[in-house]
Amino acid sequence: MKDSRIRSILAGALLSVAAVGALQAGPLEGRWLLESQSYGSGKANQAHVAKPLRMEFYRDGETLAGRIWFGGDHADALPWPSLVLAPLRSEEVVISPAEDRVRARYRTVPADGGDVVLEITEEYRVTDGGTTLSGSVTVALLRGGKPAGSYVLERRFRREP
């Protein structure tokens, strides 16, 4: 049940953001497997084991683009960053192959009459000699335009062959 839920969530995503990056071969390029995800400074690994999150940065013409999917089959892959359930408005997407880092900041668009917006910031950097992509995801809730709390997920991806 949980697998089908994730699939349907991704299928329902409405995307309005684009990932861009000046093409330059570098350690960002390639496929990454989410190895660990923890809350704040906690160490408990919340990463999905059965259907792990994968992210890939690949050449798309003259730019480096990103995509994400669950499990091993990337047929359902969506451009990075992607969210679910609601349209997104991109605030900032930076893929910097030269600096081995990526950053995306985006917001959900509230439903009609709603005042709840999520602002999500993903930041990753290649470390450990190019074998690890590590960083954080900050999920902040805004109600009526005012901050209503946030949480941070620390993430570590492992490079896949």
Next chain:
Amino acid sequence: MTRGLVVVGLLLVATLPLPATAQDVSGVLFDDRDGDGVRDPGEPPLGGVAVRLYGQAGTGGVDQTVATAADGSYSFSPGDGCYLITPVDPAGWRMSQTRDDRVPQSTPGYLHPVGRPRFAKLDQGIQNLQSGSYRQSALGDSIAANFNVFCGSSPFFYNQQLQSRLGCVSGVAVTLDEAATLGEHSDDLLVDDGAGLNNVFAMIDVQPQLITLSMIGNDLLDVDPGDGGTQADVNRAVAEVLDARQNLQEALSALVSEVPGAHILLNTLYDNEASECNPSNFHQTWIPIVARILRDLAWGQTRRISIVEVAADFAQFDQAPQCTGFTDMICLFFLDQIHPNEDGYEIIGEKIWEAAGGASLGTQDILSRTAFADVNYGYVRRVRRLLPTEWETRNGASVVDPQAALDDQDAGAPAGISLGNGSQEFRVSGFPTWFDEIQIVRVIAGVRFRTAGAGSAVDDLYRMEAAITDQFRPPPGFNYSPTDWNFYTPIVGGGGPSQPPENPDYPNAETLVVPNVTDYREVSATLTKNPILPAGAADYEWPALTHEDLATTAIRVAAAPEPGAAGDDDYRVELDYAWLDLYGWEKERPPQVQNLRLGRIPDGTLDASFDALAGAQRYNLYAGRLSTVGAGNYDHGRAAPAGPFCDASTQAAGPGRLAITLSRPDGDAYFLITAHVDDVESPAGSSSAGIEIDRSQSICQ
């Protein structure tokens, strides 16, 4: 004409004994002798207790009160509608905890989202609803905010559900303050951040009638050691849990005293990492302890707080086949993996409704149930209040009139305590231990205090705590384990700058919601000790405190945190008195041993003979100085000139008679014989005025 007939018919129904119908609410009130909220065999009924049912049926308002029968039972037949069930607490009794026992999902009637009903009640709820306006506030973390953006339902779903149901009960428009926080910690409750989010200060400002509170999960998440954590990681996590306990005690006690019209509903913590299908050792080990900490926090306040048994009911889903049960309640979206999904929040919604004593019947119920049986309420009786008999200062604390802290009958005369920097403190102890007929189920430690002086608490932060040993904190380098962590019970004062030093969230925040207490304030907490985990057992056992524990229990007022600079010496904590309330039940005390006769044996020994007492397990002989008796004092106990001779050897001394032989003490002496029946000692005797001889001298426990 037709209308008249209907009215007559209704009157007839109302005046005739009602047969069991399909719209019943029924249950039993009972003396909960182990305090677990479950009616166990042998637990006596509580008859003659008023139980009120208030709400709206399809035909109009319902407001009925019945008295429980001799067997403790009660029932209502109100018809389809929304109701609050509210037993009226018998004087001297306190509702025991909400049941937290597990039951397999295969049990008939075990259906999502209800699971096992776990009822409490909403004190002041009916009265507040009848006042015509009712304000409900959601306080706490992302669970309080019903954070579920990634998996469906709208924010504040379960609070809105409660709001709607209370409106259904009363017809009154219930307003809801939707300003809980997301991803915040227990010490955020104590920080007046002015951000417009609900914390204790906001609650004091708005004075709601109902506060729902969910908080502690993030404290734990941020220090979660995972399964690869070291002992140091575990130590840090446990320190954070204990710090959260302290924060919540300060928050809850402040809410109880500063928002007097509110009833509080406190969620226990569910944890998908603690399930049998996600075998995280740390979570499986510690989350049941966190749940117990929350239950104890709720139970021990001066005014009752309802615990919402989220943890107990979520735990049922661990038992689902193939480990799919619990995870089906969690939002498994890749940016979440923590929060409940709609199914999970529906469970919380039902548990919070049950904790309010809510019952929806027929079309109003989520499962269209038409009857509620076993809406049972356990009670525990306050058997005795114990006052301390000793005081001491430590590390240079200055105290004026310390003796006043031992006396609750001195018209509010306090001990004036001035605390400077470092580890200065004032302690009271010496709680009586000789009431051995009392079977202790729970103990509440409390203080009555105020502050005084021209200074302020800004640099004179203080805490009040209780402990069952002299050691209020673990020694340096101590390694916490699940059965060795509970060094003290917080009563007053929270986290803020006294966070564990490795995690100073708010270095400049205050530890006290109300640092300057101008009028006397009473604050209390459940006094607890470490759990035990018998070999091979799946669940912890939570032993009640013993009389031996009370012998070493102390309550202290301590400087906190330990500041770098001395405080304002003009600032004082004035402790009127401290106490321990023993809740439980009493065995019958045996009668006095009769017909004591002394005989002198030629070899100089004495022969004390007496009537044998039925059921006696053992006999004790006390000897005291005769000179003390004239002044109304007795010294046959700890200062005895000889003995005492506990569990003394006896010989037959004729029909129905026994004798104890002893050497004659020096000087004139008096002698007393007591017996233990069912481990309760008989009175040592009475004065000519019929007043029992000082029980503190009976030390053969």
